[in-house]
Amino acid sequence: MAERSQDSQDTQQDAEQPRKAGGVSRRRLLGTAGAAGAAGLVAGGAAGAFATETVRKDPAPLTGVGAASRPFYGVHQAGIADPAQTCGHFLAFDLAPDAGRKAAAALMRRWSNTAADLMAGKTPKGDETGVALDAGPSSLTVTFGFGRTFFDRTDLTSKRPDALEPLPDFSADALDSKRSNGDLWVQIGSDDALVAFHALRLIQQQAGNTARLRWQMSGFNRTPGATAQPMTGRNLMGQIDGTNNPKTSDPGFPAKIYVPEDRSGTDEWMAGGSYAVVRRIRMLLDTWEHLSLERQEKVIGRRKSDGAPLSGGTETTRPDLNKVNSDGALAIAGDAHIRVASPASNRGASMLRRAFSYHDGFLDDGAPDAGLLFVAWQADPLKGFVPVQRKLDRGDGLSRFLRHEASGLFAVPGGCKPGEYVGQRLLEG
Ligand SMILES: C=CC1=C(C)c2cc3[nH]c(cc4nc(cc5[nH]c(cc1n2)c(C)c5CCC(=O)O)C(CCC(=O)O)=C4C)c(C)c3C=C
């Protein structure tokens, strides 16, 4: 979880207060609506007991999923190290031809203010859509990033980080340029679909004449509380996915995932930020589902039922890449995904994977257009995604069942304080 400044703690506390909608708290609005409805029932001659139950002077406070909020303000942006939510939307925008740095700065200020309000469960001023009126923030996060082309369009080429050099071509790529890259990237996540849509709609509306939508992708994860106890989620191939992610409690976590806070030089503005590699990876499910369970498990190197490595133990047991079975074969095959992707096979290269599954209907041949909106977070893509994907591209047993269809690389600046906006250090520095 992102470290919290005093400001962000205040924001967190604010979020725990009844949320205000244009000066009137959302709960108050609900209470009024509930009372009016109940009054109607009484006037219509409803049974007294029913009416008494319906007229609630003190509407129940939000609890559980709806009440959960994540801080917008802080050293890092939210939506990186916190658990991926049930619903996700990714949007990429291109700046309008006549929109320069000033317009981009105004847009980032508008977007940041809106994101801060929504994440705290407040209705932004002037918003009358009503889409999420009766819901809490439901762990909403809104995260902003800049693509390589943003810097030329805003005359900031001298501040473009080397880390934004285009990703190399990989042999498994079948990339659609219209659904790749972009000047600006917005990641929205929430445990409620209406809350996520509301944020998406406001972000798109507020782009106004400054930026136009380049592409949008939407995805999902399991709903909190759907399993008997919290557990790592599954992807659409049915595998437990996310087990061996770096943990926020690992001593090396910040250095791997975030640009150092004392960064100096032309990319000083990236202090506390991170780089997101976004890949839309279609799964060839018709082919995959024809494999026997044993073959599927061999391709990954872990058991499907509980995610335990094929070298033994439970989901959290460290895989033994050297273990040999009694038949002389490696317990985790030479081309098993976890062997090829592991830091041990990549000189320590690692990343934080935070993905959403997607399903966009069926292709002409009846195959599901479904897979993973894969996001890799790291302090430097050349020490995270790139070397690992190079290796996977050459020798991963899983790659036969995947198509990388879209790609983006974005510089995601550090978080901001109240009164500031994300990217201010770049745009006004
Ligand atoms: C370039 C990086 C990676 C891509 C692209 C990728 C795609 C991808 N992975 C799965 C399913 C699983 N991946 C798992 C582990 C895993 N994957 C990567 C990297 C990429 N995956 C890493 C670094 C690791 C961890 C390796 C390790 O150290 O053990 C697993 C196992 C469970 C887990 O640890 O998360 C699964 C399952 C799919 C389906 C996919 C593309 C659609």
Ligand SMILES: [Fe+2]
């Ligand atoms: Fe993987």
